[in-house]
Amino acid sequence: EAGVAQSPRYKIIEKRQSVAFWCNPISGHATLYWYQQILGQGPKLLIQFQNNGVVDDSQLPKDRFSAERLKGVDSTLKIQPAKLEDSAVYLCASSPWGAGELFFGEGSRLTVL
Amino acid sequence: DQQVKQNSPSLSVQEGRISILNCDYTNSMFDYFLWYKKYPAEGPTFLISISSIKDKNEDGRFTVFLNKSAKHLSLHIVPSQPGDSAVYFCAADTSGTYKYIFGTGTRLKVLA
Numbered sequence: 581e582a583g584v585a586q587s588p589r590y591k592i593i594e595k596r597q598s599v600a601f602w603c604n605p606i607s608g609h610a611t612l613y614w615y616q617q618i619l620g621q622g623p624k625l626l627i628q629f630q631n632n633g634v635v636d637d638s639q640l641p642k643d644r645f646s647a648e649r650l651k652g653v654d655s656t657l658k659i660q661p662a663k664l665e666d667s668a669v670y671l672c673a674s675s676p677w678g679a680g681e682l683f684f685g686e687g688s689r690l691t692v693l
Numbered sequence: 694d695q696q697v698k699q700n701s702p703s704l705s706v707q708e709g710r711i712s713i714l715n716c717d718y719t720n721s722m723f724d725y726f727l728w729y730k731k732y733p734a735e736g737p738t739f740l741i742s743i744s745s746i747k748d749k750n751e752d753g754r755f756t757v758f759l760n761k762s763a764k765h766l767s768l769h770i771v772p773s774q775p776g777d778s779a780v781y782f783c784a785a786d787t788s789g790t791y792k793y794i795f796g797t798g799t800r801l802k803v804l805a
Contacts, residue, residue, distance in 0.1 A: 584736070611791060613793075615795075620797070621797055621798075622697070622699075622782055622795035622796050622797045622798055623737070623782070623795045624795070625792060625793070625794070628791070628792060635791075635792075636790075636792055671736055671737070673736075675791070677791070678791075680725060680727065680742050680786075681727065681739045681742065682727075682737075682739065682793060683739070684729075684736030684737045684738070685736050686734070686735055686736045687735075687736050
């Protein structure tokens with residue numbers, strides 16, 4: 581069974597530029613999450629999807645971050661414009677709805693200069 | 694507001710000995726807890742979980758203990774192996790929300 585796929589693995593941009601991250605969850609997993617992990621901290625939930633609907637985006641900075649999961653499968657997280665404090669690893673995770681365990685991708689490391 | 698806390702940023706243990714990683718939480722509505730392990734440049738991987746109806750769950754070398762009155766859980770690894778060296782995160786959830794809140798992590802180093 582293929583795991584959660586994320587791309588790109590690494591991205592370096594200047595502040596005020598834009599960036600997009602892509603995630604393809606495990607086949608059949610209804611729930612998809614985007615987490616932000618800043619160096620030295622634990623993963624922080626940005627947004628949670630159930631199929632193609634948003635369950636929780638209360639911690640997503642909506643002035644600059646957006647995310648979509650149009651067909652209920654893969655998802656894109658966009659940052660525009662980026663700030664220095666957005667430097668982090670962006671982790672995508674998926675799970676079957678009602679399951680206790682999240683399956684994480686390898687993450688996308690963003691550096692904003 | 695850090696609802697899930699791991700107060701020890703790092704821990705070193707000799708190979709073969711017991712590793713004990715601790716986690717405290719403040720939200721009494723949490724009723725499901727998980728431990729994840731993370732190697733550098735990889736995503737976290739699930740290790741073990743426990744529901745609030747239990748006070749102990751065991752899986753091989755890994756045991757998680759839950760003390761609801763103290764709002765505290767711990768992960769015991771016995772015996773510790775060099776391959777266990779990683780960052781360990783605890784996470785908590787309120788049943789039915791599946792919104793996992795993670796702690797800040799503890800870096801475990803097992804010395805050969």
